[in-house]
Amino acid sequence: MKITDTNERLKQIQCVGLISKPYDTGLTNHFIKIKSALLRYGVELLVESRSSELLGCEGVSFDEMCRRSDFLIALGGDGTLISLCRRSFEYAKPVLGVYAGQLGFLTDIKTEEVESFIDKIFTQEYRIDTRMMLEVSLHVEGAKQTIVAFNDVVFSRPKLSGMATIEAYIDGEHINSYYGDGLIVSTPTGSTAYNVSAGGPVVYPLTKALILTPVCPHSLTQRPLVLPVNFEVKFKSGDEDTVIIVDGQDTYCIGDYDFVSIKIAENGAKLIHRMDRNYFKVLKEKLHWGLK
Numbered sequence: 436m437k438i439t440d441t442n443e444r445l446k447q448i449q450c451v452g453l454i455s456k457p458y459d460t461g462l463t464n465h466f467i468k469i470k471s472a473l474l475r476y477g478v479e480l481l482v483e484s485r486s487s488e489l490l491g492c493e494g495v496s497f498d499e500m501c502r503r504s505d506f507l508i509a510l511g512g513d514g515t516l517i518s519l520c521r522r523s524f525e526y527a528k529p530v531l532g533v534y535a536g537q538l539g540f541l542t543d544i545k546t547e548e549v550e551s552f553i554d555k556i557f558t559q560e561y562r563i564d565t566r567m568m569l570e571v572s573l574h575v576e577g578a579k580q581t582i583v584a585f586n587d588v589v590f591s592r593p594k595l596s597g598m599a600t601i602e603a604y605i606d607g608e609h610i611n612s613y614y615g616d617g618l619i620v621s622t623p624t625g626s627t628a629y630n631v632s633a634g635g636p637v638v639y640p641l642t643k644a645l646i647l648t649p650v651c652p653h654s655l656t657q658r659p660l661v662l663p664v665n666f667e668v669k670f671k672s673g674d675e676d677t678v679i680i681v682d683g684q685d686t687y688c689i690g691d692y693d694f695v696s697i698k699i700a701e702n703g704a705k706l707i708h709r710m711d712r713n714y715f716k717v718l719k720e721k722l723h724w725g726l727k
Contacts, residue, residue: 448505450505451480451481451508452501452503452504453483454483454485454486454497454508455482455489455515456511456514456515457485458489459535460489462510465535468550469553482495483495497522506528508530511535513534514683517684520568521684524704529705530705540627540717560709561708561710562710563707564641564708565641565704566622567624567664567703568583569620570583570701573687573692574693584681585622586621587620587621588681589629589680590677591677591680592616592674593674597674600613600673600674602671602672604670613652613657614653615653615657620646620668621645621647623643623646624640626638627722630646636661643699645662645698646659647668667696667697668696669695669696670695675688675689677689
């Protein structure tokens with residue numbers, strides 16, 4: 436079974452950057468193990484300044500860390516990894532997710548496995564998967580602000596008693612009016628997040644596609660829509676209070692903009708995984724598939 440579409444490897448490993456889960460003061464011992472494992476290979480470990488305050492070490496700015504590092508480590512969970520992929524997007528550095536807890540969808544290396552996995556990195560026993568990201572453009576008076584999303588962009592009603600009205604256009608042509616609690620625009624990686632809870636399809640993460648899933652639509656005829664990657668979709672809302680939530684981390688008000696356009700970003704996020712990571716095994720465990 437082909438599980439990746441690239442044979443990419445790290446060209447050199449002289450310096451590694453690390454960020455940790457915000458406000459989590461219980462990760463220091465895991466950080467020390469990571470640092471010791473890298474030191475065995477003569478690799479310098481840089482820690483982002485905010486994380487260094489929690490981990491009790493010297494820190495550097497986020498930009499310096501990204502610029503100098505050959506790859507980056509997210510120590511915490513899926514949310515920490517998503518934040519790092521978004522913040523470091525312009526640097527195009529591969530990211531390793533180390534999960535301090537149970538098995539995650541994205542962070543498949545547990546803290547107790549990190550030392551042995553670092554050894555495997557230096558013996559080329561790893562793979563790098565490129566995950567699609569969304570380019571989100573917020574347009575106002577001829578100018579635009581561009582941000583990236585890893586999992587999804589959610590258009591949501593501002594209050595429980597209201598209903599969101601979202602108009603969607605492709606190539607200037609109106610394709611649909613979404614009435615209900617909102618609309619999710621998802622990457623294949625994000626298909627197992629809010630998208631699947633709203634009844635959207637589970638899409639293999641290396642698939643090239645853009646997924647639109649209505650949230651509790653007013654009409655039963657509304658269904659999820661999967662589009663090719665070369666499509667750019669423009670969105671407007673009949674309610675200026677409709678909010679735009681990017682990866683559950685950043686929030687914008689659609690009333691502040693003339694329209695919002697979403698397409699697949701030219702570059703993706705590079706994730707470092709075990710060679711034997713099996714996506715379907717993760718699905719079975721997290722979604723309890725096959726259980727009687």
